[in-house]
Amino acid sequence: MTKWNWPAIGALWLFVGLVPAMAAAEEETAAEAPAYSKSGADTCLNCHGDNPVVMGIFRTRHAQPGDPRTPFGHGQLQCEACHGPGGAHTKRPKKGEERTPVVQFGRGKASTIGEQNQMCLGCHNSNLGNWHVSAHDDNEVGCADCHDSHDPRDPVRQKATQAEVCKTCHQLKVADSLLPFAHPLHEGQMACTSCHSPHGSPADASLKRDTVNETCYTCHADKRGPFLWEHQPVTEDCTLCHKPHGSAQAGMLKQRPPFLCQQCHGAQGHPSVPGLPAGLPGGGAPSAYLLASGCANCHSQVHGSNHPSGARLTR
C-alpha cells in the first residue's frame, strides 16, 4: 500500500475547498421571512384535497389533533408545519411566472435536502439526537429519501418492507441477506432497524446499542456471560468471527473451521495441522479437524464455558 500524505491532502483540501467557498460567501443572502396562508390546511386542501396520496396524512401520527406536538395539533401550523409558509404559494402567479413553491420533499425537488431536513428536525430533534453526527447526515440523506410521511403504513417503518427501502442505497448489504446463512431480513422477519439506528448513534455503524456485542446480546444473551472460561474475541467484538449481514458459511462465520480458528491458533500439535483435501471422505483418512463441525467437534463452547472443567472450551 502506498501510504498517502494525509496532512498534505488536508492542506490541499483547505485550499481547494475553502477558498472558493469563502469567495462564494457573498452570494448567500438572507431570504425575507415569507407569510403563511390565510386558513391553513383548509386553504391547501382546496387544491390538494382530491389527491389520495396527500390525504393519507390524516391516517398518520402527524395528524393527531389532540396532540399539540403534531402538525395538526391545536394551534399548530398544519400542512405548513412541514411544507413551510404557503402564503405566496396560494397566490395566483402572474402570467408567465411559476407558482411560488413551498418546501417540497424528496430527491431532485426544488428544496435542498438541508431545507427539507430542517423542517423535520424542528420537531424531531429529540428523537434524532445523533442525526448531526450520523453517516446519513454526512452524505446528506434526506428524511424523505427513506420516509413517506403521508403514507399511513410508511414502508420504512414496516418490518416486512423496510429492507426494500434501505436497499435503495445499501444494495450490497441487502443482497447479503440472500446468502445461504443470514438473519431473516429477506423473509421480512427482521428489519435493518433491529440492529441499526439510521438516525445516528454513538456506536460504530450506527448500531442501536453502545457496541457491536451489546447490540447482539439483545437477541443472543446466551453469549453474554461473563463466563468462567472466556474466548477473548468473543468478549471484544462478535464481528471478528461473524458476518452479521450474511455469509456462505454456517453460523454466519467469516470462514469455516478449521481455517477460521487457525487464523489465530497455531500451537504445536493438532491446532496447526492443516486442513487438506486428503482429509475428505474417500481420501483415505477423513479428518475430524476438517469435517462435520471441524474444531467445534470438540471445542464446542467457543462462546465461553461456565463448566469448571471447561478450560479448553470443550465442556
Place this chain on the structure above:
Amino acid sequence: MDKPNTLIAFAVTSVLAAGTAAADNAAGVDTSGWECESCPFQTDYEAEAEIGVLYVDEDSAKYGEYNGLDQKGAYADVNANGGSRNESGTYYRYDMRDLGLDTREAEFVFGKEGMVEATLSYDELPHRIWDTTVTPYQRSGKDTLVLPSGWIPAGSTGGMTALAGSLSNVDIGTDRTTIGAGLDYLFGSNLKLFADFSRQEIEGRKLGSANFLFSSLQLPEPVDAAHDQIEIGATYRWKSGFTRLAWYGSIYDNALTGMTFDNPYVPIASDTVQGRKALAPDNKAQTYSLDGNFLLPWWQGVVSYRLAEGTMDQDESFLPFSTSAGLSATAMLPRSNLAGDVSTSHYRATLSLKPHPRIRARVGYRYDERDDGTRPFTSAFVDDDSLPAPAATSLRYGYERTLYDGFGEVKVLDWLYLGLGGEFDEIDRSNQASKQTQEEGSYVQVRMRPWSSIELSGRYGQSHIDAGDYVVTPGLPPENPLLRKFNQTNRDRDYSEVRVGWSPWKLSIALEGTYAFDAYRLSPLGLRSGRDYRYAGTVSWPVSEKTSVYLSGSYQNIATEQAGEEVFPSTANLWLVTHEDEFTTAGGGIVWNDVAGKVDVTLDYTYAKSRGLVDTVASPQSSAGAFPKLETELNSLRLSASYDVNERLRVGAGWTWEDYDSSDWQIAGVGPSTLPNVLSMSPDPYQYSVNVVGVSFSYRFGKSSAAEE
C-alpha cells in the same frame, strides 16, 4: 464521586444549560382561525381482514427456515388490521399477521392523543435448521440424552455395532416467541416518560457437540431459555435541545444449567459412562444512560452526548468437575460460582458545526471500556470427563477503547462537495499478546451533482493499525511466535467506494461499488491478507402510472490468504490456504396495478449463487491441492394477483416456486460412522424444490375510502 452520581450531576448541568422549555407553534403564527374543517381525521372504526389458505408441496427445513413453511401441507393464511379513533382523541389500532403460521405476530396500540400510548405485541420467529439429521440418542429428559439399551460402546464409530439400528431422525431448530409491552406518557408537550418491556422465549434444539478427549459426538442440544429486557426513562425537550435519562435491564434465564449424554465410546476412566457440558449460564446486565444534545446559538452548532454506565453479572452455580465421582474428587472447586462482575462504560461527545453555508464539520470523542472485575479462578480440572488435568487459570479479558474522529466538507461549487475525514482509534487490552493497538485512518470524499439527473459520490481511505510489541502468552503446547491474531497485529487497509444515481428519461439507475484490501505485513503466519470487492446495480422503470419494472444484480468476491506451520520452527512444514468466495445475485420484477381498474399483478424473480474455492499448498503436495467447490444456487419465482370484486372485497392468489441446490464437502458424505472419532448427526447439504400456492379473500370494514373521497 461514584458513577451514578456523575450521571445525575451531568443531568442537572444539562438541564441548567439547555434553558427554557419550547413554546408551541414556534413561528408565532395566529392560527385561531385555522379550523381544518376539510381535514378528514379518522372518527370511525376502519379495518381490513384477510383469510385464505396456503399449500406447500414439499418438506424442507431450509425453505421454511424463517417462514415456518417447512412441512408439506395446508396452512391458514389469516391477517387483519384496523383501528378506531373518536373525536376526543382516544384511539386504538391493531395489526395481526400470519396468524395461521409459525411467524404469527400481532400488535395492539391504544391511547389518547397527546397524553398516553400503550403498546402490546406478540411475535413468533421459527428457525428451522436441519431436517435430515439423525442420532442414536434418546431423550430421557430435556437435558439428558441416553443411548438405547442395547448400545455397544467401542473405541471408534466403526465398532459401534448397534449404531445403524439405533438411528432415528431428529429435527434441529428453535422457536423464538417475543411478547412486548410499551408505555409512553406525556406531561405537557415536553416531558415524556417511557417504559418498554420484552420477553423472548426460545425453545428447541441446536446441533451441538461434545467430546471425550479425542473422540467426539454431535448431539441435539436442548434450548429452553427466556430473556427479559426492560427500558424505562424520561425525555425532556428543551427549546435548544433535549435530555434523556434511561435505565436498561436485561435478565437471561436458562432453564438448563447443563446437559448430560451417554458416552458412546469405551470410557477412558471406568466410571465415565456419561459426559456433561455446561449450557449458557443465567446472567444479568444493566445500563444507566444519559443522552442529549444542545443546539448552539451560532454556526448551527449541535453538541451531542451520551454517558452510559453498565454492569454484567453472572453467578450460576458451578457443575461438578466431572460426571465421574472419582475424577471429580481429584480437584476441589475454589468457589461455588463465578461471581462474574463486569462493568462497562461508554462516553461519547460530538460537536457539529456549519460555520458557513458552504462548510460543515464535526469532531467527536468516544470512550468504551469493558472492565472485568471477576476474581480469577485457578484450579486443577478434569479433561473431558476422562483424565485429571493440571491447574489452569481463567484469564479475564477487558479493554479500553478511545476514539477521536472528525469530518469536514466544503461545498466548493454548487454541484461539488469535497470532504475529508479521519479517526484515531486506540484499544488497550488485558491479558493479550498485544497490549495496545492504535489505528489511524483518513479518507477523502467527493459528492457531485453535475446535472440534475446524476448524483455521484466516492470515497477513498486508508488506515493503519500499529499493534506494538506482540508477546505470545506462554503455554503448553507453545503457540507459534510467528502467528499473530488478526485483531492484534499491524494491518494496512486501503478502501474505496463509489455510488451513482442516474435518472435518464424515466429510468432510475443506482450503482454501487466497494473495494477493500488488507495487508497484515507482520504476520508470516495466520491471516496474511484479505481482499474484497463488490458491485451492485438496480434499474427501475415506471413504464406508466400503473406499471413498473425493475432489474437488479450484485456480485462480490472475497479472497483471503492464511498460512500455518505444523511443526516449528521449520519452514519445510509451512502450509498455505487461499479462499475465494464469490456471490452473485440477480433479480427482476414487474408490478402491474389497476389492470382494467380491478386487477393488480406482481411478478418477481430472484437468483442467488455462491461459490467457495479453497486451495491449499502443503508438504507433501500430494495431500494438498484444491477442495471441491462449495456451491449454493437459489432460484425463486413469485407471482401474485388480486382482483377487486368491489370496493370492500378483494380476492388474491399467489404462487411461489423456489429451488435450492448446494454442495458442501464439510458435511457431504459424512455419515454417523464416516469419521472414526466423530459420531456425526449427518446433516445433508440443503436441496429443495418447493411450490407454494395460495388463495385469499380480504374485506374492508368501516367507512370506505370511496366515501371519504
